[in-house]
Amino acid sequence: MTQPRSPRTSARLPAAAAQRAVVDHSFVPVRAKLIEVAAFLDRVERYGAAGDFRCAALRQAVKILVDGKPARARRILEQLSDPTVKPDLITSGKAALGAWQKPQSPKRAK
Amino acid sequence: MRYIEPHGHMVSRTTDDYQAMVTAGCVAVCEPAFWAGFDRSSVDGFRDYFRQITEYEPARAAKFLLPHFAWLCINPKEAEDLALAADVLAMIPEFLAKPNVLGIGEIGLNRNTRNELKVFEQHVELAVKYNQLILVHTPHLEDKLKGTRLIVDLLRSHPGVKPERVIIDHVEEHTVNLVLDRGFWAGITLYPDSKSSPPRAVDMLETSGHDRIWLNSACDWGVSDPLAVPKTAFEMRRRGHSASYVDQVLYQNPVRFLSQCPKFRLGD
Numbered sequence: 001m002t003q004p005r006s007p008r009t010s011a012r013l014p015a016a017a018a019q020r021a022v023v024d025h026s027f028v029p030v031r032a033k034l035i036e037v038a039a040f041l042d043r044v045e046r047y048g049a050a051g052d053f054r055c056a057a058l059r060q061a062v063k064i065l066v067d068g069k070p071a072r073a074r075r076i077l078e079q080l081s082d083p084t085v086k087p088d089l090i091t092s093g094k095a096a097l098g099a100w101q102k103p104q105s106p107k108r109a110k
Numbered sequence: 111m112r113y114i115e116p117h118g119h120m121v122s123r124t125t126d127d128y129q130a131m132v133t134a135g136c137v138a139v140c141e142p143a144f145w146a147g148f149d150r151s152s153v154d155g156f157r158d159y160f161r162q163i164t165e166y167e168p169a170r171a172a173k174f175l176l177p178h179f180a181w182l183c184i185n186p187k188e189a190e191d192l193a194l195a196a197d198v199l200a201m202i203p204e205f206l207a208k209p210n211v212l213g214i215g216e217i218g219l220n221r222n223t224r225n226e227l228k229v230f231e232q233h234v235e236l237a238v239k240y241n242q243l244i245l246v247h248t249p250h251l252e253d254k255l256k257g258t259r260l261i262v263d264l265l266r267s268h269p270g271v272k273p274e275r276v277i278i279d280h281v282e283e284h285t286v287n288l289v290l291d292r293g294f295w296a297g298i299t300l301y302p303d304s305k306s307s308p309p310r311a312v313d314m315l316e317t318s319g320h321d322r323i324w325l326n327s328a329c330d331w332g333v334s335d336p337l338a339v340p341k342t343a344f345e346m347r348r349r350g351h352s353a354s355y356v357d358q359v360l361y362q363n364p365v366r367f368l369s370q371c372p373k374f375r376l377g378d
Contacts, residue, residue: 025348073283073310074284082222082252082256087227091190091226094220096249096251
């Protein structure tokens with residue numbers, strides 16, 4: 001039987017956590033990460049690697065940051081995900097790569 | 111502050127890590143069976159590993175006054191070898207009566223293959239047969255969403271599986287509600303470079319609720335931080351969450367889930 005869980009609207013957002021504090025605590029570290037993204041995109045261009053499917057996926061994902069809609073983290077994760085639904089027939093290696101690329105040959109279960 | 115590390119691969123950690131965790135308030139650690147970084151060559155490699163996490167590692171943890179519990183399985187990274195998986199599955203019952211064994215885990219999927227799914231289903235059958243708790247690993251990166259869907263569908267379709275006795279670990283923003291909305295517990299893993307960071311974990315608690323979620327560091331032989339859980343407590347407190355809120359998420363929640371196994375007992 002499915003258990004109930006606290007609805008999202010009742011998640012505890014403490015009054016003491018002022019809007020200013022949320023920004024103060026995170027702005028500089030997040031600023032640094034954003035600049036890392038920018039530097040990475042510059043770097044892969046400089047090295048001629050910008051065509052790598054992962055770099056292309058990153059450039060597409062970045063657009064979500066500024067589309068003005070909520071749930072950006074969830075939507076970026078979804079965009080980088082394998083959209084297929086059936087198990088693969090064979091493994092393509094132990095490690096995931098971080099972005100999905102349509103396989104050259106079919107490897108999905110029928 | 112007190113907390114439980116419900117998912118830590120302590121065989122990969124040093125005694126300094128044990129000391130730091132206890133100093134930070136850790137009162138119990140749970141160790142799911144894991145991939146060693148290379149494929150074991152035979153079932154005897156697993157037998158030795160199961161002895162390590164059911165006999166040796168609890169003794170090592172006890173030197174730091176830390177109760178140590180374990181979960182058993184063949185990890186999905188080694189599940190492509192169906193013959194080896196069958197041998198390991200047949201051997202697991204030998205260890206289920208060990209005093210620190212809580213259940214079957216961390217089972218699940220790695221690259222979402224047909225063989226992995228088959229071995230996952232066999233583990234679920236084993237857990238149901240022996241009335242064991244289940245700890246599920248969800249895949250990494252681009253494979254997580256698809257893998258989580260396959261896992262949830264399989265578990266929900268099995269008449270012997272009780273969702274409240276299953277925790278699905280390594281959820282992120284795109285899978286947390288998929289897990290919680292179907293009645294399972296969810297685990298958020300705190301990694302420096304992948305899975306979730308402490309701020310994102312607290313975001314998920316604030317937006318998805320904190321009733322059936324635990325946090326873990328999964329500290330293993332890769333890039334990981336055995337103090338990630340207490341560091342997330344700091345993130346909660348900095349945002350203004352109360353000490354009782356922190357205690358519920360980091361201590362009471364794992365106690366509530368793990369206590370479904372009668373062998374999970376904490377000292378005074």
